Amino acid sequence: MFKEIELDALKEIGNIGAGNAATALSMLLSKRVEMRIPEVKVLPFDEVSRLVGGPENMVTGIFFRIEGELAFNILFIMQPADTLNLLKIMLRQEKTELDLTALEESALKEMGNIIASAFVAALADFTRLSLRVSVPCLAIDMAGAILSVPLSLYGYIGDTAFLLETEFEEGLDDIKVHFFLIPDDDNAFKVLLNTIGVRASDGNNSSGDGRI
Template identity: 35%
Template structure:
């Protein structure tokens, strides 16, 4: 399937949910790090698996990725993806000035960032639809994009071809940092969500 099966209204609803979640995430991150951080959602898309490599990112691109599973009625897998350069900026955003960074600290900072973002999205959805959604502990990987995305599919044999891509744009200290959050749903999850929302 591809996004042509969904109406502009359905995609607008998803973007509004993402904007609410993004606003909540930015507030939570700002409070945590004691710095002003803004987060926008410039685009949201629903693509087939193969379209991602054609339109979003080549398979052989090295990335930093954090995955989180979602358990509940609307289950699937969130995959946060960014470049190593942008990951370094995000780590600096999360850490106090002057802190000596180590791999362990960097991984912890990025994982906590993704935990906040995913939890904010799930909370926005849960409040709207009165759902109970639980997420797993974040797991960070540095590898080629194709290998990471393929593994996310293989983690559960029943994941759908549809992938929802939320473009995240963080603004911090005058710089814009881009990343993408992929939601790989189990079959029928997106249709079920639209039905419950009423669009």
């Protein structure tokens, strides 16, 4: 169903966005940060909650709506330990409970906004589509409730999700973020893949390093 070149192109876009996000995070944290997207997986939306520990597992979710020439959703999901470690690094203070202050919520939203904006900018550059990112929404809740946000807000959601597994190689060691790209429906999903496939096969390469 999915061409390898399309998924490879999406992974490349993710790595370009990760590079840009790492630069911005380095400035925010005043320390070197490196991150990458090692793998792209396609999975049924119903399996997403299982992947993050089950529908009743408490997680941190940061949600973005992407609109323009293509409409889809971005959802970051982090486990509690990763959330607390990230806050410790960002705010330089110990944190043991997920009773977030306004400052802590703002810090997490800013981190999510940096990564999402960098990815969408890379995607827009690669596909030449006009895309815009909403302000972030943050919640700490069971995974099932977090995953129902797009459906509750817009009344529909696609049956398939991309997982772009985000790894921090330096600066935010041992913190993992699940980055889900969820098109609105199958048609949006096909448009995204077809657009990426066309750009990938015509020799265009946003990173300028000869790959793809």
